[in-house]
Amino acid sequence: MMTDHPSSATILKSWQTNSQSWISSIDQNEIASRLVATNAAIVEAILTHHPQRVLDVGCGEGWLSRAVYAPERTVIGIDGVDSLVGNATKKAGGPQYACFDYEAIRQGKLPPWAPFDLIVFNFALFEDEATFALLKQLNQVLHPNGHLLIQTIGLLEQEPSGWRTEDWRSMKTKYPAPFPWYYRTREDWEKELAQNGWEIRAFTSILHPETGQLLSWIIECARERL
Ligand SMILES: C[S@@+](CC[C@H](N)C(=O)[O-])C[C@H]1O[C@@H](n2cnc3c(N)ncnc32)[C@H](O)[C@@H]1O
Incomplete structure (x- = not known):
């Protein structure tokens, strides 16, 4: 496990x-x-809400935005990497895409198509405390009755929260750069979301259908009523 504290810019650079x-x-x-x-699992989690306006944050090449798009639904995908946004735009299929990086959002540059009734991060949150400053900003573009969905890697219970490095060894494609990311246990997700004013409505383990291996968690939150 890494001990230093990679910046948002370092993580973004690895994705570039x-x-x-x-x-x-x-x-x-x-x-x-x-x-x-x-x-x-994430497509179903989104569609259960029948959202009218979806913001897919860290959308990458846009597959999820395309998967949940319908003519009566506005779907916006944002990502900090120009070439991913360019690829998503080229693949088209209904959603709109724009380049927004997390640090700019934290500084107050908010996506303009608000309000959204659903904001989703699919394997796109990799920072430590900075994650909650990002969510706080995005809460401003979430409808008061809206929901936040986060799909994130889940590991076995004995794995502690901390910085890790993905070396991409398990991928067939060659990746030029390692990728630093912060792993958070289920307990820490629950604690930190609550501390930051998010009310967890569901915390679902996504398992491999044959082996039963834990693959991910989907966390569904509503903003806490103050
Ligand atoms: C594992 S990919 C997931 C992409 C997509 N959500 C999917 O499910 O295929 C993580 C995405 O997060 C984006 N990302 C990481 N750090 C970011 C940052 N600081 N600002 C904006 N996007 C970021 C990356 O560019 C990448 O597209």
């Missing part, structure tokens, strides 16, 4: 460097856990 590899991995359906469970 890896963007073509990421597009290739998604286009070639290279991530088995997505195919067997996590893609369908």
